[in-house]
Amino acid sequence: MSEELFQKMAQSIVDGDADAAVALAKETITAGIPPLDAITKGFVTGVNIVGDAFGRGEAYLPELVMAGEAMKAAVATLDPELKERGTERRTLGKVVIATVDGDIHEIGKSLVATMLGASGFEVYDLGVDVEIEKIIGTALNVNADIIAMSALLTTTMVKQKEVIEELDKEGLRGKFKVMVGGAPVTRDWVKTIGADGFSEDAIGAVNIAKQLVGAA
Amino acid sequence: MSKNIKSITNPKLKLEILTPAEVKKIHDATLWIIEKVGVKFPSQRALDVWTANGAEVDRGRQIVKVRGEIIEAALKKCPPMYPLAARDPNQDLSLDGNHVYVGTDGCGVEVIDIHTGGRRTSKIQDVIDIARVADATEEVAFHWVPVSAQDMPVESRGLYEIKAIWENSTKHVQTESIYDAAEAKAAIEMAALIAGGKEALRKRPVLSLMQCSASPLGHDGGSLDAALLAAEAGIPTGFMTMAACLTTGPAAMAGTLAVGNAEVIAATALLQLAYPGAPVFYAAAQTASDPRNGAYTGGGPEDFLFGAATNVLSDFYNIPLSMGSFATGAKEPNWQAGIENSLSTFMAGIVMSDMLLGVGFLHGSRIWSYAEMMMDCEIFSIIEKIMRGIVVNDETLALDTIAAVGPAGNYLAQKHTRKHMLDLFVPQFMDRRPYNEWESKRDDARDWALAKARRILAEHQPDPLDPKIGAEMAKIIMSVEKKGATEPAR
Ligand code: B12
Numbered sequence: 001m002s003e004e005l006f007q008k009m010a011q012s013i014v015d016g017d018a019d020a021a022v023a024l025a026k027e028t029i030t031a032g033i034p035p036l037d038a039i040t041k042g043f044v045t046g047v048n049i050v051g052d053a054f055g056r057g058e059a060y061l062p063e064l065v066m067a068g069e070a071m072k073a074a075v076a077t078l079d080p081e082l083k084e085r086g087t088e089r090r091t092l093g094k095v096v097i098a099t100v101d102g103d104i105h106e107i108g109k110s111l112v113a114t115m116l117g118a119s120g121f122e123v124y125d126l127g128v129d130v131e132i133e134k135i136i137g138t139a140l141n142v143n144a145d146i147i148a149m150s151a152l153l154t155t156t157m158v159k160q161k162e163v164i165e166e167l168d169k170e171g172l173r174g175k176f177k178v179m180v181g182g183a184p185v186t187r188d189w190v191k192t193i194g195a196d197g198f199s200e201d202a203i204g205a206v207n208i209a210k211q212l213v214g215a216a
Numbered sequence: 217m218s219k220n221i222k223s224i225t226n227p228k229l230k231l232e233i234l235t236p237a238e239v240k241k242i243h244d245a246t247l248w249i250i251e252k253v254g255v256k257f258p259s260q261r262a263l264d265v266w267t268a269n270g271a272e273v274d275r276g277r278q279i280v281k282v283r284g285e286i287i288e289a290a291l292k293k294c295p296p297m298y299p300l301a302a303r304d305p306n307q308d309l310s311l312d313g314n315h316v317y318v319g320t321d322g323c324g325v326e327v328i329d330i331h332t333g334g335r336r337t338s339k340i341q342d343v344i345d346i347a348r349v350a351d352a353t354e355e356v357a358f359h360w361v362p363v364s365a366q367d368m369p370v371e372s373r374g375l376y377e378i379k380a381i382w383e384n385s386t387k388h389v390q391t392e393s394i395y396d397a398a399e400a401k402a403a404i405e406m407a408a409l410i411a412g413g414k415e416a417l418r419k420r421p422v423l424s425l426m427q428c429s430a431s432p433l434g435h436d437g438g439s440l441d442a443a444l445l446a447a448e449a450g451i452p453t454g455f456m457t458m459a460a461c462l463t464t465g466p467a468a469m470a471g472t473l474a475v476g477n478a479e480v481i482a483a484t485a486l487l488q489l490a491y492p493g494a495p496v497f498y499a500a501a502q503t504a505s506d507p508r509n510g511a512y513t514g515g516g517p518e519d520f521l522f523g524a525a526t527n528v529l530s531d532f533y534n535i536p537l538s539m540g541s542f543a544t545g546a547k548e549p550n551w552q553a554g555i556e557n558s559l560s561t562f563m564a565g566i567v568m569s570d571m572l573l574g575v576g577f578l579h580g581s582r583i584w585s586y587a588e589m590m591m592d593c594e595i596f597s598i599i600e601k602i603m604r605g606i607v608v609n610d611e612t613l614a615l616d617t618i619a620a621v622g623p624a625g626n627y628l629a630q631k632h633t634r635k636h637m638l639d640l641f642v643p644q645f646m647d648r649r650p651y652n653e654w655e656s657k658r659d660d661a662r663d664w665a666l667a668k669a670r671r672i673l674a675e676h677q678p679d680p681l682d683p684k685i686g687a688e689m690a691k692i693i694m695s696v697e698k699k700g701a702t703e704p705a706r
Contacts, residue, residue, distance in 0.1 A: 060507040061462065104430050107463050111510050154325055154338075154364040155373065183582055184325040184364075186337070201509060 002033055006042040009074070013046025016066025018073040025077035035078040036087050043074045044120075051118050055203060061111070068114045091122040093145035093213040096138050098130035099182075100159035105152035108182060108202075112148065115202040116209055121146075132163050139176055145213050148179040148205070157184050161193040177212040181205060221307055221387075222354045222597065224316035224565055228605025231566045233524045239532050242474055247284035249433070249478040254281040256434035259441050262486055269489045282482065290485035293492040296534045300358060300452060301420035303410055304386035304679065308420070309357055311452075311497065311536035311570045316603075318561075318596050320350050320589070321543060321574035322360030322392045322426075327584045330670060335583065338363035342584065343380040346576070349586065349669050351385035352676040355593035358388035360426075360574050363584050374399045375406065375693045378423065382410060382689075383681045390538075390571075392426040392456075400425070400442035402696045404449045406689045410681075418450035425453045426499055426538065429479035431464035440483070447487040447494035454538050455483040456499030461518060463505040469518060469525075476502050477529055484535070497570070498530035501540025514545035514580035515556025523564035530569075539569035542592050545580045549588045549662050553578065558595050565599050572596075590665035594645050601641045612636075644668070 005028065012020040021043065028038040050067040053059035075089070082089060095116050099109045106128045113125040124142055126134060139147050147167075151157045160180045167173040179197040180190060190198040197208035210216035234242070249255075257263055258278045267273050269290075272281040297312040309317050326335050327342045342363050350356040361377040368376040374394040381389050394403050407423035408414050425446045427439035435455075446453040457476030459465035465472030484496050504518040505511065513519065523539055530537035541560040546552035564572055575592035578585050606612075617632040627633045645661035647654060654660075 057508055061505070061510050062467075062507070104434075104436055107460075107505070107510055154366050155370045158370060186326075188337070201511075203509075 002028075002031070002037075005031070005033070006038075006045070009038065009042030010046035010049065013043050013067050013070050013074070014049050016063060016070050018066075018070040021070040021074040022077050025074045029078070029081050034087075035081045035085065036089065038078060039075065039089055043071055047071050047118050051115075064118060065114055068118050071118070092120040092210065092215045094122045094124065094142055095146040095148055095209060096124045096126065096135060096142065096144045097148040097150070098126035098135050099128040099150045099152075100135075100156050100163075101129060101131045102159065103151055103153050103156035104128045105150065105182070108152065109150035111202040112150065112181065112205045115206050116148075119206045119210070121209060132159065132166055135163055136166060136170075136172070140172070144176060146177045146179055146209055148181075148209070151180070151182040151185065154184045157182070157189065160185075160195065164193050164195065179205065179208060179212065219304070219306060220354045221309070221317070221357045222600060223309075223357060224568070224600045224603045225314055227566070227568065227603040228607075229566050229603050231524060231563075233521070233567065234528045239528055242470065242477060242529065243532060245474040246477040246481060247287060249474060250282050250287060250482050251284055252281070253433060253478075254279040255478060255482045256280075256430070257440060257483075257486070258435065258437040259444075261444055262435075262440045265444075265486055265490045280482070282485070286489075287481060287485045290488040291481060291533050291535075293488040294484065294496050294533065294535045295493060297536070298452065298495045299420070300388040300390070300424055301411070301422045302358075302386055302388045303382060303422060303681070305420070307357075307387050309388055313531070313536070313568060313570065316565050316568055316570065316572060316600075317357035318355055318572045318593075319358045319360050319390060319574040320346065320356060320362045321577040321581055321584075322362055323581070324363040324577055324584045325366075325582055327363055328578075328586070330586050330666070330673060337366050338584065339367045340365035340376055340380055343377050344384050345673055346584065346586075346589075347381040347384035348676055348678055349589070349672045351387060351678045352672045353590075353593055355596045356387070356575065358390055358571070359385060361389075361391045361393045362576060364393065369697055372399070372402075372693050372697050375402055375689075375696065378403060378406065379686070379689045379693065382406075382422075383686055384678050386679050388422060388424070390424040390426055392428070394425060395427060395436060395442050396438035397441040397445060398696050400445045402692050404445065404451060405692050407451065409685045409688050414449065421451050421495070423451055424497075425451055427453070427455050427483075429455050429457045429476075429483060431457060431459040431479060432475050433479060435479070435483055440486075443483070443487060444490055447491045447496070450495065452495040452497060453487060454497035454499035455480045456501060456538070456540070458501050458503065458540075460502065460512070461504035462507060463510055465502070467504075469504075469521060472502055472504075473522070473525060473529070476500060481533065484533075497536040497538050498526070498533065499538040499540075500526045501543070501573075502526070512545070512580045514543045515552070515560060519556070520559045520563040523560050523569070524567045527564070527567040527569045536570040538571035538573060539564040541565075541569075541572045542575055542595075543573075543577055543581050544588075547579055547583075549578070549585060549591055549665070553588060553591075554595075557592055558599070561592075561595055562599050562602070565596075565603060586669035587662045587665040590668050591645055591661055594643060594665075598641065598643075 117123045177196045180195045199205040266280045300309040346362040408417045411417035457479045459476035465475045502522040541564040542557045544553040544556040576589035
């Protein structure tokens with residue numbers, strides 16, 4: 001019986017159907033299925049199916065994003081139940097991601113955030129044009145593992161450096177891994193500023209993030 | 217070298233890409249978007265203008281909703297034609313709807329070094345070198361700041377860039393790298409030095425500004441402030457939408473046209489409400505994101521269609537258009553680059569887009585290549601030739617000559633042939649040699665294009681800018697720099 005339900009859950013994610021996912025999440029609560037099982041045996045399976053297909057070039061971006069949204073909705077529904085039972089969903093790690101101050105390029109950052117989310121990270125997406133203090137502050141508040149920064153302009157790329165300098169200054173550098181990316185970011189730049197990871201695309205970003213948290 | 221500027225003019229070819237009814241439908245949809253959905257204007261100054269002109273302004277969210285009549289009335293104030301002036305008045309460009317000009321592409325971040333062939337970060341010296349090569353090239357009618365001078369201070373970089381171009385070319389300069397008020401103010405002062413004062417600058421704007429909108433349905437605050445300052449000074453200003461099907465616009469092309477159109481005409485109307493009659497242009501480089509990874513494509517059938525459709529819209533509003541063409545996504549000058557840059561330029565050219573941007577980039581407007589620049593120029597020349605079409609009259613039918621040659625024989629020894637032989641296109645970079653010659657050398661267009669750029673760079677001496685003006689410009693630049701900041705070593 002729950003096998004069938006798990007399959008339906010996975011399918012709701014594959015279909016990118018947030019309403020169905022939420023309805024199924026509620027159903028499991030009523031049925032007394034442990035919420036962690038619902039997530040790992042049901043919904044995550046769906047995310048993996050879409051993620052793998054996307055990696056093979058057989059699924060398209062909107063399908064991936066909608067699967068991510070459906071997943072988020074399902075987890076949000078199960079969250080109170082999880083807390084109540086004192087269980088916590090195991091994620092690969094927490095990532096705080098933003099496009100830096102002065103820069104409004106959003107697409108690449110959001111894709112990286114989506115892919116990280118779909119791959120099992122807990123992602124805090126702060127949006128675009130985000131100040132240094134807010135990036136670091138959020139990372140501290142949520143006890144993040146990774147700070148990820150996108151910059152598409154040569155004039156804003158320096159903010160990636162400033163964040164690392166600020167972390168150094170505050171003695172926080174050891175607390176977070178720092179990942180950077182965006183059109184003007186090169187390997188040389190990554191070395192210059194002493195970031196821990198860099199990738200030219202979203203799938204690469206996931207691999208790097210996994211390495212950084214020792215999950216690869 | 218060449219002082220001549222090549223443009224497409226009096227074309228014989230035509231294309232109907234949208235019917236008048238379809239244009240009207242897009243226009244109505246656009247007005248609906250601006251009135252019902254709204255557009256984000258994150259600038260105090262812009263919001264004040266909207267408030268004063270009867271728009272519904274949500275200060276908190278910085279979203280403006282405007283009735284269609286207000287937008288339409290404001291757009292009527294746009295001047296339909298005006299010149300882009302050059303340091304050398306013989307190189308002034310006329311944005312009159314009957315000329316298509318090409319510029320260099322802009323704001324690249326890396327350069328394929330002209331000597332070593334290696335890829336590296338762009339510097340001020342690259343801005344200088346590219347300006348000199350472009351100065352000598354008849355296809356390039358005006359400059360965009362081609363790459364970013366990353367060895368210059370962030371807060372004044374855009375100013376070093378335009379100074380470098382003015383010092384190395386007599387052609388018009390358009391920049392897309394000045395997008396805050398302080399730099400815009402300084403840039404206008406610098407332009408006034410060349411024109412001979414603020415009033416002279418209004419008549420002969422030697423500088424124009426291009427600002428990106430922030431799709432979907434938004435603008436950047438710094439860009440808006442810079443644009444308002446430019447409009448006030450009579451500097452031609454355009455807003456460019458880069459709405460992309462799938463990510464920053466609907467997946468369907470018509471919807472993306474409407475989203476981009478809403479961004480551009482709302483901002484254009486803003487400038488007219490603030491400074492009626494200010495010279496403005498429509499600018500666009502819509503595209504489609506790749507559904508597999510969201511990548512910016514920089515080419516593809518959608519780009520080609522957008523390239524042709526947008527001029528129909530800008531004609532509807534009766535303002536000049538700057539259209540993104542070229543800008544291939546290819547990583548090196550190759551098959552993909554040839555297809556993308558030819559078709560995008562053909563489609564934007566055939567509808568008579570006033571400005572095409574621009575030559576020289578690889579990897580979706582990121583990497584400058586001199587070889588690509590030269591080959592892009594040749595693409596433009598080919599298209600310019602195609603646009604002239606086939607002229608049919610007594611002279612071109614050449615009946616006397618046909619009778620003289622008769623059946624059999626050939627036309628090589630005919631006066632008519634000699635007179636018209638250079639009506640035929642003579643390519644610089646197409647390989648028409650015997651096979652064995654190619655086999656022994658195995659070189660091609662890329663080698664010849666690069667060699668040409670190297671030759672120009674070694675030999676071409678642009679008319680220098682008066683050093684006194686250069687020195688004045690340097691002072692203006694210093695004034696915007698942060699205290700204590702020094703000019704980094706070149
Ligand atoms: C679309 C676009 C815009 C849109 C953005 C819309 C939006 N809502 O996001 C708009 C029109 C708003 C825009 C505005 C401007 N833009 Co713009 N833009 C682009 C363009 C064409 C594509 C960017 C994009 O979305 N790519 C698609 C995504 C999927 O790719 P991506 O962003 O590179 O992200 C991928 C990777 O880089 C990586 N990645 C990204 N972030 C991160 C982070 C981490 C941690 C990791 C690991 C990986 C990673 O993974 C992503 C997914 O694969 C680029 C050129 C280019 N080819 O990159 C120029 C470009 C970045 N823009 C440029 C410029 C100059 C501007 C403007 C200043 C223009 C102007 N005068 O107004 C303004 C800046 C405004 C501002 N304050 O930010 C220049 C920058 C050059 C420079 N020298 O700095 C570029 C290179 C184009 C050019 N040559 O002119 N732009």
